[in-house]
Amino acid sequence: xxxxxxxxxxxxxxxxxxxxxxxxxxxxxxxxxxxxxxxxxxxxxxxxxxxxxxxxxxxxxxxxxxxxxxxxxxxxxxxxxxxxxxxxxxxxxxxxxxxxxxxxxxxxxxxxxxxxxxxxxxxxxxxxxxxxxxxxxxxxxxxxxxxxxxxxxxxxxxxxxxxxxxxxxxxxxxxxxxxxxxxxxxxxxxxxxxxxxxxxxxxxxxxxxxxxxxxxxxxxxxxxx
DNA sequence: GCGACAG
DNA sequence: ATCTTGTCGC
Numbered sequence: 001x002x003x004x005x006x007x008x009x010x011x012x013x014x015x016x017x018x019x020x021x022x023x024x025x026x027x028x029x030x031x032x033x034x035x036x037x038x039x040x041x042x043x044x045x046x047x048x049x050x051x052x053x054x055x056x057x058x059x060x061x062x063x064x065x066x067x068x069x070x071x072x073x074x075x076x077x078x079x080x081x082x083x084x085x086x087x088x089x090x091x092x093x094x095x096x097x098x099x100x101x102x103x104x105x106x107x108x109x110x111x112x113x114x115x116x117x118x119x120x121x122x123x124x125x126x127x128x129x130x131x132x133x134x135x136x137x138x139x140x141x142x143x144x145x146x147x148x149x150x151x152x153x154x155x156x157x158x159x160x161x162x163x164x165x166x167x168x169x170x171x172x173x174x175x176x177x178x179x180x181x182x183x184x185x186x187x188x189x190x191x192x193x194x195x196x197x198x199x200x201x202x203x204x205x206x207x208x209x210x211x212x213x214x215x216x217x218x219x220x221x222x223x224x225x
Numbered sequence: 226g227c228g229a230c231a232g
Numbered sequence: 233a234t235c236t237t238g239t240c241g242c
Contacts, residue, residue, distance in 0.1 A: 045232085082232090139231080140230095142230070
């Protein structure tokens, strides 16, 4: 069994305690090297059966071609609680990750990292658990204050927690609703923004997120019907 | 007390 | 997250 899954919290209170301890270990430091491979992480659910599918897709950072993928099928073990998202999604994500043949240089999570009420979103937890660079790229706001960025691709506005910047609202496509980028672990916000833009040449969401989402969706459908 | 609330 | 077709616009 994975070390991270030993003594995994079963209650909200225990999860909050663990979150507080782990949040202190997050490091916002530059990447050691430009990522050659980037991973997308996603989980899909079937409420009726309690079944879940987690998937990781690994893309060549330059060409965005798929170079590896892994899927894990399991059951829901923690409720959806805003702010405790990682306790629901991280365990199945780690199970999928262990099946990969290629170790990704960076993970892009479908959710937030530091832009979280206690500065410990899924991307922080995953980066810490794998001791690997990770960022959050979420579709909607969770925490913090921000203004809308300019309408052009690449324009961004800070996400603030008081006077501290915890992320950026980033326009990945001109005239399209922006995404919410924050660091998870072992990377800087500027690098996270650059990686997100490079991974989103054509659509609003990074190709990593899109391929992982496509995979879980497909597998959930064939597992149910 | 009243909203807001990743997926 | 998920239930879900056509339709408006470039």
